[in-house]
Amino acid sequence: MPKEPRIKASLVNSAMLFVSRSLGEPALQTILKSFDSREIAGKRLLPSDWVSEVAYRDFLVATAKYLSSSAPTRKPREFFFEMGRFTATDGINKYYRSLIRMFDTRFMLTRSPLLWGVMHTHGYLKVEPVGKNVATVYIGDLPAPCKEFCYTMEGYMYAVAELTKARVTRIEEVECVMDGAKRCKYVGEWKQE
Secondary structure, eight states: OOSSOEEEHHHHHHHHHHHHHHHOHHHHHHHHHTSOOTTTSSSOOOTTOEEEHHHHHHHHHHHHHHHHHHOTTSOHHHHHHHHHHHHHHHHIIIIIGGGOOTTOHHHHHHHHHHHHHHHBSSOEEEEEEEETTEEEEEEEOOSSOOHHHHHHHHHHHHHHHHHTTEEEEEEEEEEOGGGTOSEEEEEEEEEEO
16 A cells, blocks of 8 residues: 555546536636646546545645635535535446445445545545434545545535435535544435335
8 A cells, every 4th residue: 555645546537527527628727737736637547546635635625716716606515515426426437336236325335435445545434324224424534634525525425325326315524624523424314215
């Protein structure tokens, strides 16, 4: 495992594609020029490549700054939630379909830590079922936390639940490392169709 925290390039590729489609290619290029993006800009990233978690975090933060200055009507929480939904759907449909067992949300919850380990070299994801259709998800030891990452995780979890044909009624971060918690805590509720 690399010493520096890394994330799969498939996630970064999907996030950049979302920005390009949502805000336009000129906006993506402006965002990439606003920070040291050498690792993710100007070259083709293979889905199996590993990218610095710090570069990914910097991309998310730079995107939030762009939104506040150039697209102020776009609410960051909603934008990054949608980015998370797109990233999950895009990545799973392209690369990780075999890790999703359709129509079985409970089974998928047991596989979520595996998905985390496939896509991140550091940190952890832990799931605790609370009831038949309720679960708590913990994400900890984040090497490069930012609020934008938390918002994308809400959207990511929502999309994964949708892919298992669950009708999500709630995905909410109730504790956050950015607010001083020792780990991020999400509560998810759903109805199985």
